[in-house]
Amino acid sequence: MAHRVFPREEYLLKGHVACPGCGAAVMLRHVLKALGPNTYLVIPACCTSVIAGPHPRSAFRVPVLHIAFAASAAAASGMIEALEKLGKPANVVVWAGDGGTVDIGLQALSGAAERGHNIIYICYDNEAYMNTGIQKSGSTPHGAWTTTTPSGNPGFKKDLPGIMVSHRVPYVATLSPAYPNDTFAKLRKAASMRGGLKYLHALTPCPPGWRYDPSLTIELSRLAVETGMWVLYEVENGVFRLTGPSRALLEKGKRKPVAEYLKLQGRFRHLSPEDVERIQRMVDENWERIAEMLKEGGEHSSEQG
Amino acid sequence: MSRSAGVEKILARPTVGAVLSGGWRAERPVVDASKCKLCGVCWLFCPDAAVEVSEAGVVIDYDFCKGCGICARECPFKAITMVSER
Numbered sequence: 089m090a091h092r093v094f095p096r097e098e099y100l101l102k103g104h105v106a107c108p109g110c111g112a113a114v115m116l117r118h119v120l121k122a123l124g125p126n127t128y129l130v131i132p133a134c135c136t137s138v139i140a141g142p143h144p145r146s147a148f149r150v151p152v153l154h155i156a157f158a159a160s161a162a163a164a165s166g167m168i169e170a171l172e173k174l175g176k177p178a179n180v181v182v183w184a185g186d187g188g189t190v191d192i193g194l195q196a197l198s199g200a201a202e203r204g205h206n207i208i209y210i211c212y213d214n215e216a217y218m219n220t221g222i223q224k225s226g227s228t229p230h231g232a233w234t235t236t237t238p239s240g241n242p243g244f245k246k247d248l249p250g251i252m253v254s255h256r257v258p259y260v261a262t263l264s265p266a267y268p269n270d271t272f273a274k275l276r277k278a279a280s281m282r283g284g285l286k287y288l289h290a291l292t293p294c295p296p297g298w299r300y301d302p303s304l305t306i307e308l309s310r311l312a313v314e315t316g317m318w319v320l321y322e323v324e325n326g327v328f329r330l331t332g333p334s335r336a337l338l339e340k341g342k343r344k345p346v347a348e349y350l351k352l353q354g355r356f357r358h359l360s361p362e363d364v365e366r367i368q369r370m371v372d373e374n375w376e377r378i379a380e381m382l383k384e385g386g387e388h389s390s391e392q393g
Numbered sequence: 394m395s396r397s398a399g400v401e402k403i404l405a406r407p408t409v410g411a412v413l414s415g416g417w418r419a420e421r422p423v424v425d426a427s428k429c430k431l432c433g434v435c436w437l438f439c440p441d442a443a444v445e446v447s448e449a450g451v452v453i454d455y456d457f458c459k460g461c462g463i464c465a466r467e468c469p470f471k472a473i474t475m476v477s478e479r
Contacts, residue, residue, distance in 0.1 A: 090433030091446045102442045102457040103410035108417060109461030113440035141411025149407045268437060295461075303462030303475075306438050 094268060095121045104147030106139045109302025111292035111309060112212045113139060114265040116183065119210060119290075122275035125150060127179040128167060132160040132193055134185030135219040136212075157192045160184050161200035161285075164207045172206075179208060179279050186213040186227035190248045201255040201285045208278050208286045210263075211248065214294035222297045229317075230370065231363055233299075233355040240358060252287040253323050261322035261331070263290035266309035270320055270332035277324075291318045299354025308352060316343040316371050319378065328381055338379055346371055410457065414441065418460030420475040424451045428472035435464035435473060 099120035106113035112135060120127065129152045131137055137154055141147045155163045160182045168180040184193055189211035197209060216234045217223040224234040226246040233240055252260045258281055261274045278286035291312055295302040312318035313333055320334040330338070337343050346368045350356040359367075422435075429451055436444040436451070443458040444451060451472075453464075465473040 089431070090437040092433070094437065098442045100442060101407060101409045101411070102454060103408070103412055103414055104441070105412055105414070106440060108440075108459035109463055110440045114438055114463075117440070117442060140405070141408065144403075144405045145408035145411040146405035147408065147411045152405075265438075301462070303466040305440070305461070305463055306467050 090268075094118075094272065095124070097121065097125075099125065099127075099149040101147045101149060103141070104139050105141050106135070107294075107296055107302070109295045109305045110135075110139075111265050111294060111305045112136065112185075112214060112290075114305065115212055115263065115271075115290045115292045118265065118268050118271045119181075119183075119263075119275055120148075120150065122272045123179050123181065123208075123279055126177075127181055128153070128171075130155055130160050130164040130167065130180065130182045132182075132184050132188040133157040133219075134188050134212075135214070136183055136185070138219060157188055158196055160188060160193055161196040161207070161209060164209070165200045165203065165205040168205050168207050180206075182207060182209040184209070184211055185217075185219070186211060186215060187217045187225045189213075190226040190246045197252075197287075198255065201252065201257050201287070204257075204284045206282055206284065208275075208288065210288045210290065212290045212292045214292050214297055215245070216294075216297055218294050218297040229367075231356060231359055231367060233358060234297075240363070249287065249289045249323075252289075253326075253328075255285075256326065257287055258284040258325055259286040259322065261288050262318070262320055263288055264309045264313055264318060264320060264332075265290070265292060266306050266313065267320065267332045274322060274331070277322075297355070299357070300352055304352055308349065311344065311349040311352070313337075314344045315346045315349045316375055317346055317349055319374070321378075328378075328385055330378070330382075338375065338382075340372060340375070343371075343375070413456060414459050415454075415456045418455075418458060418478055420460045420462065420477055421455060422453055422458065422460070422462065422464050422473045423476050424453065425472045425474070426450050428470050430470055430472075432469060434467050434469060438463050438467050 223236045293308045320332040443454045
């Protein structure tokens with residue numbers, strides 16, 4: 089009975105301007121339900137600038153500051169400091185796309201993380217500049233078609249959660265719109281933590297940009313996790329932990345083949361069997377690294393314990 | 394301290410129905426009440442907050458449903474079918 093488990097209040101109001109089947113809209117609905125009304129959003133240029141609706145209407149039931157592409161984490165830093173001076177504790181949340189996070193917003197994000205402002209930064213990653221016409225971003229996966237990589241992206245997806253872990257912020261986690269329980273637990277944990285920036289990174293499928301039928305958004309989000317292409321985890325004060333369904337996927341045999349995820353999307357239609365094989369190897373290698381990390385972490389904590 | 398009239402003028406206000414997005418729809422989800430178990434999965438995954446669940450049943454707000462079909466796809470009881478708007 090999902091409507092009894094999760095808050096019924098809506099903070100993303102119907103009549104917003106997201107595309108049909110938008111993964112980011114599902115994710116944002118869940119995020120705002122988890123955080124509640126005492127939340128201020130800071131939104132740089134991205135799809136959500138449009139989703140909010142035509143001025144002077146707003147599809148958000150929380151205050152929103154729309155800000156320039158490169159400035160969101162800096163603006164949120166100022167906002168949280170001002171609210172704390174006013175004695176009004178609140179969730180100050182940056183909600184930014186992958187372009188505004190891994191490319192254009194990265195220096196402001198890095199600075200805010202370094203200064204340790206008490207903000208939540210959420211990147212909703214649809215793996216390209218979707219709002220402006222599907223141009224490749226630093227978060228576009230290897231092999232994916234975009235309008236600027238017509239024969240497939242020769243580069244590799246930037247591991248931004250990993251970069252944020254290297255900043256030693258208190259909390260880093262990944263999210264998926266297909267797993268609301270995981271989302272709610274992580275958002276509530278992030279909101280309860282003080283003393284630094286909390287970074288969350290959500291993989292949000294995009295029907296027009298990924299070239300698939302909009303009814304498949306949740307199915308694709310689930311397949312991304314089940315194939316191991318998207319890993320659900322959290323890093324709390326430096327300690328890495330798999331979460332949700334990803335906990336059961338360490339063994340290769342438990343993961344679905346990546347082809348199941350790739351074949352539903354037009355942006356991967358041109359891939360040869362060898363390309364798919366290469367992507368499968370990259371995913372398997374990533375899981376080997378995760379297994380190593382968990383082993384080292386376990387040894388480390390048993391030494392300390 | 395009161396805000397100036399100018400600031401009041403430029404602020405956007407929360408609005409249900411910023412646009413009438415139901416007009417974008419090519420197919421509409423139709424709920425078969427005899428199969429529905431009121432599990433709320435359609436409500437949970439609707440990107441448009443256009444599904445209401447109560448003891449009386451599932452009601453879809455066609456003024457705002459964009460017809461993406463996620464609800465029909467995710468319904469564990471196959472109680473929702475997509476019907477062409479033509």
